[in-house]
Amino acid sequence: MTKLTEAQVDIFHRDGYLAPVDVFTAEEARSWRADLEAFERTLPPGPVSAGNRRKLHVRCPWARDLVGDHRLLDVMESLLGRDMLVFTSTFFIKEPNTDAITAWHQDATYFGLSPYEHVTAWVALSEASIEAGCMEFIPGSHRWGQLAHGQETLPGTINAGARSISQPIDTSTAVFAPVRTGQVSLHHTLIAHNSPPNRSNDRRIGFGISYIPTRLRHSGSKRMSATLVRGVDRYGHFDLEDDCRLLGAEARVAAHGRAYARYRECHSEQMARYGEVA
Template identity: 85%
Template sequence: MTKLSQAEIDAFHRDGYYAPVDVFGVDEARRWRADLEAFERTLPPGPVSAGNRRKLHVRCPWARDLVEDPRLLDVMESLLGPDILVFTSTFFIKEPNTDAITAWHQDATYFGLSPYEHVTAWVALSEASIEAGCMEFIPGSHRWGQLAHGRETLPGAINAGARSISQPIDTSTAIFAPIGTGQVSLHHTLIAHNSPPNRSNDRRIGFGISYIPAHLRHGGSRRMSATLVRGVDRHGHFDLEDDPRTLSAAAQAEAHERAYATYRECHAEQQARYGVLG
């Protein structure tokens, strides 16, 4: 797989998502999964904190390798142009045979980026079948604009704050988008999507990478950081993050803590902006 074809680009802009995209081999994805699980084994016992799921490309060399893999960036350049930043990245993990869901939401709610040109590349490090709880999209819902996300907490939701879209939406046209290990799903920052529980016998592991063109701005009260992965940053709207492959282990952890702390403040501020927090 290199760049998307014009037909694939047109389908993405029409529907707000495109899947599956063949990018990585199964063995490659399994190696990245092994890297992730080796990292998890270094963490304290108990539930994994949000900080140890987000922006790991700032801390872990293998995650930085993944977000700037040229094959994946060729795909993203088809949609975003030649100058590309990673605003954040998140491991979305559902343990086997559990009730965790992702409720209906829009990614734009949490990021504060404008214009609405952010695209998530969701890389499957394990099988993301319907049984395993793959994503479900409402085609064309990226044209609905930013929707309110309510204060009601949904049991089992792994959304930030367990919140979801609060206004009525038509889900009758929703489509599941299963992808195999090593495949990628692409979706627009405004598309309404969710995912059901993982009823399979394996972990469902997805790495959601938030790619943005370098000209985007962040509208929050804090200046944000991002990682330049292709081209040139001619705009200077973000502080550029260090490459963990050039840092000591201690410096990697410090860089990640700084980047995640600022991102966490941004996340809370944007939730409040759209009515997520009371």
């Protein structure tokens, strides 16, 4: 797989998502999973903090390699053009035989980016079958506009902030989008999606990478940072993050701390707007 075909691009624009897309081999995905789990073993005992799930491409060279892999960037260029940033990245992990879900939501609600051209590439580092709790999309819902998201915290969901769509939506046409290890699914920032519990015997590990064209702006009061992964940034709407592959170990940790702290400021500010979106 290099760039998407015209037919695949048409499907993405029609449905708001495209899955599965063959990008990596299962062996490559398993190697990145081993890197992730080696990183996890360096963390303190107990629940993993959000900061150790998000923006790890600013800290871990292997994650930076993944978000900048030319094959994945070729795919994203088909949808976004050549000049691209990674706004954030998140490891979405459901442990085996657990009840964790992802409630119905739209990614756009959390990010404050405009116009609505952000696309998430969800890289499967393990099997994401229906049994394992793969994503479920409502085709065409990216044309509904920004929906209201409630202020109430939902137990058991791994959504950022544990929020979900609060207004009634029609889920009768929802479809599952299973992906095998190494495959990728792509979805538009406004598509309504969720995922059920992982009833399999293995961890369900997805790496969600938020790619945006460099022309996008952030609506928050604070200037945000992002990683340039292809092309040129002719706009300067974001502070460009350092390439952790060029930094020493301590500098990587410090760079990640700065980038994640700024992301959290953005996220907290956007959360205050959830109940106001019509």
